[in-house]
Amino acid sequence: xxxxxxxxxxxxxxxxxxxxxxxxxxxxxxxxxxxxxxxxxxxxxxxxxxxxxxxxxxxxxxxxxxxxxxxxxxxxxxxxxxxxxxxxxxxxxxxxxxxxxxxxxxxxxxxxxxxxxxxxxxxxxxxxxxxxxxxxxxxxxxxxxxxxxxxxxxxxxxxxxxxxxxxxxxxxxxxxxxxxxxxxxxxxxxxxxxxxxxxxxxxxxxxxxxxxxxxxxxxxx
Numbered sequence: 001x002x003x004x005x006x007x008x009x010x011x012x013x014x015x016x017x018x019x020x021x022x023x024x025x026x027x028x029x030x031x032x033x034x035x036x037x038x039x040x041x042x043x044x045x046x047x048x049x050x051x052x053x054x055x056x057x058x059x060x061x062x063x064x065x066x067x068x069x070x071x072x073x074x075x076x077x078x079x080x081x082x083x084x085x086x087x088x089x090x091x092x093x094x095x096x097x098x099x100x101x102x103x104x105x106x107x108x109x110x111x112x113x114x115x116x117x118x119x120x121x122x123x124x125x126x127x128x129x130x131x132x133x134x135x136x137x138x139x140x141x142x143x144x145x146x147x148x149x150x151x152x153x154x155x156x157x158x159x160x161x162x163x164x165x166x167x168x169x170x171x172x173x174x175x176x177x178x179x180x181x182x183x184x185x186x187x188x189x190x191x192x193x194x195x196x197x198x199x200x201x202x203x204x205x206x207x208x209x210x211x212x213x214x215x216x217x218x219x220x221x
Contacts, residue, residue, distance in 0.1 A: 005046030005162025017143020077106030177208035
């Protein structure tokens with residue numbers, strides 16, 4: 001699991017920015033079945049987080065970035081994008097910064113010598129979605145950047161099972177949020193983790209508050 005990340009439904013929803021009820025519905029109906037574990041305790045991979053964003057964007061968008069009306073995206077395009085994500089050997093898997101985009105037909109694009117290219121070397125054209133960048137949804141969720149959620153925080157699938165953590169450490173943001181929930185203030189956390197700066201701790205708490213806020217969004221019936 002270390003190499004691909006492992007996220008519960010709540011964590012997958014909060015990090016991707018896709019509502020938890022939607023994440024579950026897609027799993028039950030075979031649209032995006034969690035690839036780390038699909039039975040009992042379901043676990044979504046790092047690529048699944050991007051897959052959730054792909055499906056949401058392809059199925060929900062009605063206009064392109066220029067406001068031009070576009071037809072509904074077919075499930076073939078969704079499947080094409082998901083297959084590409086699962087088979088891609090991306091540099092971001094090791095924590096390097098890389099751009100990954102998808103177009104309206106479900107083709108993936110990556111950084112190339114001549115610009116953004118798909119796996120066949122064709123250059124990107126038309127409307128694209130950055131799968132790593134912050135991902136706000138119409139429901140009010142705000143998925144963070146999936147590599148650098150805050151300046152001094154990182155998400156690396158091959159480290160701590162993809163859990164957000166403080167840069168160059170193994171301190172997970174969840175651990176710091178747990179201390180804050182117990183009433184430990186920033187100064188108290190500094191005493192427990194003297195190698196962390198106040199800025200790093202504040203960023204970690206801000207991220208966890210954002211993720212908690214995602215799960216607290218009430219969707220219309």
